Amino acid sequence: MATKTNGQNVYSYININEVYTQGVEINTTYRPSRNLTLSAGYQLLYAKDKSAVNAFENGEIFARLNTGSPSFQLQKEDYFGLYNRSRHMANGKVFYNHPKSKIDANLRITYRSKYGIYDTNNNNYLDDYDSFVDGFAICDLAMNKTFSEHLRLGFGVDNLFDFTDSDYITSIPGRLIYVKLNINF
Numbered sequence: 001m002a003t004k005t006n007g008q009n010v011y012s013y014i015n016i017n018e019v020y021t022q023g024v025e026i027n028t029t030y031r032p033s034r035n036l037t038l039s040a041g042y043q044l045l046y047a048k049d050k051s052a053v054n055a056f057e058n059g060e061i062f063a064r065l066n067t068g069s070p071s072f073q074l075q076k077e078d079y080f081g082l083y084n085r086s087r088h089m090a091n092g093k094v095f096y097n098h099p100k101s102k103i104d105a106n107l108r109i110t111y112r113s114k115y116g117i118y119d120t121n122n123n124n125y126l127d128d129y130d131s132f133v134d135g136f137a138i139c140d141l142a143m144n145k146t147f148s149e150h151l152r153l154g155f156g157v158d159n160l161f162d163f164t165d166s167d168y169i170t171s172i173p174g175r176l177i178y179v180k181l182n183i184n185f
Contacts (some may be wrong), residue, residue: 008170018050019082037095047085052125063121063129078127080116086135088113102146111137117168133168152182 004010023045030038055061056079062071063078081087090111097104113135116126142156155178162175 047082105143154180
């Protein structure tokens with residue numbers, strides 16, 4: 001990763017010869033009434049570079065706590081995996097529809113556990129001694145009112161609790177409040 005003169009991060013892609021991903025994903029939906037739908041999902045993900053796993057297993061990878069400290073050998077368990085991949089992700093959604101008033105609303109919560117975005121100890125691997133983005137949750141809320149077959153008004157708040165992390169995550173701008181009007185001809 002590079003940094004522009006204005007402090008904005010520049011990202012690029014790196015091809016990795018052999019990667020494996022394994023884990024489990026579970027999604028469920030429950031409808032306690034005609035007007036209410038609840039859904040939830042969870043993902044456990046292990047995404048790793050096979051050559052990195054081999055290098056850690058063979059004792060070839062070292063790290064330092066800071067530039068002045070002595071280097072030490074990393075263990076297989078110290079390898080976290082691929083950049084920008086969280087081990088745990090979860091989501092929960094509530095959808096409500098009131099046909100009589102022609103109003104619908106939804107609440108969405110998305111959780112992402114810690115992940116690394118670049119190597120901070122300069123050994124070219126994402127390990128437990130690098131810096132990580134802390135886990136976080138984002139909550140979105142939206143409500144819509146249909147007035148006729150041709151007119152629908154919506155209101156929403158994305159990132160309701162105004163989560164930001166200007167040090168690492170520039171793609172989450174903070175709370176966004178919006179109004180939308182759909183007119184169909």
